Amino acid sequence: MNSKTKILLVEDDTTMGFLLVDFLESNGFDVKLYNDGLQGINAFYQSVYDFCILDVMLPGLDGFSIAQRIRKKNKTIPIVFLTAKTLKEDKLQGFNIGVDDYIVKPFDEDxxxxxxxxxxxxxxxxxxxxxxxxxxxxxxxxxxxxxxIHSEQKRLTQKENEVLKMLANSKNSLVKRNDILMSLWGDNDYFNSRSLDVFIAKLRKYLKKDNHISIENVPSVGYVLKDI
Incomplete structure (x- = not known):
């Protein structure tokens, strides 16, 4: 990165926040830390950032609400949740909002x-x-x-967009499930696998308006975007 990537970090654990700022800045990033959700979203509105790292459980405004507001203003900026919340429902909620990754504490900085x-x-x-x-x-x-389709537009979330792009770039050919998970999530664990199922189901729903299009499931292997 020749010009520094500017990161918005919203984390209410002061010690962890300072450690992350020090670590990320030592790796070439420009990091602004806020420990309150309302302060964090106000900072996003008032400045320009390239990347957002959000805790979920925050005073003032929780991370899910911050991410939703960010997505209303910017559909493409990367958002990562860094949180102690481990329930599948929380992860799916995050990915349904359109975040790019969900990392559970404790985590390895590297x-x-x-x-x-x-x-x-x-x-x-x-x-x-x-x-x-x-x-x-x-x-x-x-x-x-x-x-x-026929002048009717659907705005996709970032993850929906990335999954469809992988399928569309290999139209009528098999795209392995593991390749999608590793490319877009960086991991093929249970929670990410279930998240992928959610995105595939949504894309199938969107594409139903053309009955010549389908996403075929190849059990335990992957998917084929069929364009007949």
Whole structure:
């Protein structure tokens, strides 16, 4: 990163917050720390950030609410939850909002760094890809997270967009489930696997408007986006 990536960090554990700031800044990032949810979202509105790291349980405004407000203003900025909440429902709620990763405390700092770099790398590749992709009667615009059919537009979440892009780039060919999980989540654990199921179900619902399009499940292997 030639110019410093500016990270918004919202974490109410003061010790952890300071340690993360020190670690991330030593790795070339510009980090602004806030320990209150309302302070965090106000900072986002008042400045420009490239990346957001949010705790979930925060005073003032919880991380889920912050992420929802961020997504209303910016559909593409990477958001990572860093939280002690381990329930499947909490993880699914986060991914349904459109966050890019959900990391459970305690965590390894080097793993966090690798995940941040992987997300930034995907976003850089994504921002360079300006192509639209024709899928049956749909026009898929991954740059703007848009799926259009007959002038009707659907704005996708970042994760929906990334999953559909992987399938669309290999249209009518098998995309392995493990490849999707490792590429987009960095892990193929149970919770991420169930999250992928949620996104596949949503994409199937969106694509139902063209009955020539389907996402075929190849059990225990992966998916084929069929465009007949």
């Amino acid at each position: 793993e966090l760094l690798c995940r941040i770099k992987a997300i930034l790398s995907r976003c850089a590749t994504y921002s360079q890809d300006l192509k639209t992709i024709k899928i049956g009667d749909f026009i898929f615009d991954p740059q703007n997270l848009l799926l259009t």
